[in-house]
Amino acid sequence: MATAAARDTAGSPTAQEAPAGLGDPAEFQRAFDAAVAADERIEPRDWMPDAYRATLVRQIAQHAHSEIIGMQPEANWITRAPSLRRKAILMAKVQDEAGHGLYLYSAAETLGVGRDELLDKLHSGRQKYSSIFNYPTLTWADVGAIGWLVDGAAITNQVPLCRCSYGPYARAMVRVCKEESFHQRQGYELLLALSKGTPEQHAMAQDAVDRWWWPSLMMFGPPDDESQHSAQSMAWKIKRHSNDELRQRFVDICVPQAESLGLTLPDPDLRWNEERGHYDFGAIDWSEFWEVLKGNGPCNEERLSRRRKAHEEGAWVREAAAAHAAKHRNDETGATRA
Numbered sequence: 001m002a003t004a005a006a007r008d009t010a011g012s013p014t015a016q017e018a019p020a021g022l023g024d025p026a027e028f029q030r031a032f033d034a035a036v037a038a039d040e041r042i043e044p045r046d047w048m049p050d051a052y053r054a055t056l057v058r059q060i061a062q063h064a065h066s067e068i069i070g071m072q073p074e075a076n077w078i079t080r081a082p083s084l085r086r087k088a089i090l091m092a093k094v095q096d097e098a099g100h101g102l103y104l105y106s107a108a109e110t111l112g113v114g115r116d117e118l119l120d121k122l123h124s125g126r127q128k129y130s131s132i133f134n135y136p137t138l139t140w141a142d143v144g145a146i147g148w149l150v151d152g153a154a155i156t157n158q159v160p161l162c163r164c165s166y167g168p169y170a171r172a173m174v175r176v177c178k179e180e181s182f183h184q185r186q187g188y189e190l191l192l193a194l195s196k197g198t199p200e201q202h203a204m205a206q207d208a209v210d211r212w213w214w215p216s217l218m219m220f221g222p223p224d225d226e227s228q229h230s231a232q233s234m235a236w237k238i239k240r241h242s243n244d245e246l247r248q249r250f251v252d253i254c255v256p257q258a259e260s261l262g263l264t265l266p267d268p269d270l271r272w273n274e275e276r277g278h279y280d281f282g283a284i285d286w287s288e289f290w291e292v293l294k295g296n297g298p299c300n301e302e303r304l305s306r307r308r309k310a311h312e313e314g315a316w317v318r319e320a321a322a323a324h325a326a327k328h329r330n331d332e333t334g335a336t337r338a
């Protein structure tokens with residue numbers, strides 16, 4: 001967005017606070033609307049409506065929290081990976097998720113909220129993370145099912161976010177999506193090895209897919225007619241496709257992949273619909289989704305208490321890093337003076 005009024009404004013005034021002499025609030029709103037309509041990026045220094053900012057903070061924070069909580073179910077298997085190769089892949093993947101969290105917390109910071117504040121809201125349950133991470137990883141095959149289905153669903157959701165109207169979020173997504181595609185492929189390859197292995201390994205892969213399929217479909221959020229924020233987010237071009245559109249896209253991608261894997265998807269109603277040009281699929285149990293969201297999933301408590309503990313135990317690292325940064329700044333100042 002490149003209107004002179006918005007560019008010349010230090011910080012990001014709200015419409016009510018738009019400084020005198022730089023145009024009236026309605027002008028700021030018009031410039032914002034025109035930028036969104038023209039598919040231009042909104043940048044941190046541009047004026048934006050308060051509700052747009054609040055929506056982005058909520059969405060980016062939830063996304064960042066999901067990345068770091070999402071490290072837990074898979075980290076559970078790092079020490080028990082069946083080979084050095086698998087261990088190295090899984091460690092790289094889990095580390096990537098920490099990195100995704102960092103890009104996203106940084107993107108949220110450009111909107112004027114601090115990382116401490118966001119983490120505090122996560123730890124006190126005032127902000128959510130994706131419910132998918134409240135399911136347990138019972139066997140090694142779950143690492144494959146998560147990569148194939150959970151990271152696969154994440155990619156389907158996130159590729160359109162690379163064109164999101166808010167610049168820092170869109171740019172973070174470009175790199176995240178590249179890494180997610182590695183995550184998805186390692187999961188697929190892991191499941192393929194199990195599926196073509198012994199009958200026990202095949203059964204383990206099938207069991208994991210049976211447990212992860214429906215929760216993965218829920219990752220796209222409630223149906224369009226029940227989704228609170230969708231319409232406004234689409235008008236602002238934060239979201240580019242509705243929940244149901246993305247869910248359908250994901251199902252259409254997964255069905256042939258499941259066939260190549262030699263595995264079945266646990267849905268008797270899944271069949272190609274010639275007329276629609278899409279796969280039909282069965283009804284999703286939304287009562288399960290709402291229960292997990294309310295905090296009653298199998299691992300909600302475990303995930304949050306582990307996160308809080310990790311945060312407390314990492315306090316000395318944050319303090320040391322801050323002290324080091326302060327010392328570095330002082331050294332630099334000293335050098336300049338000398």
Ligand SMILES: [Fe+2]
Binds near residue numbers: 100176
């Ligand atoms: Fe990620």
Ligand SMILES: [Fe+2]
Binds near residue numbers: 097183
């Ligand atoms: Fe991932």
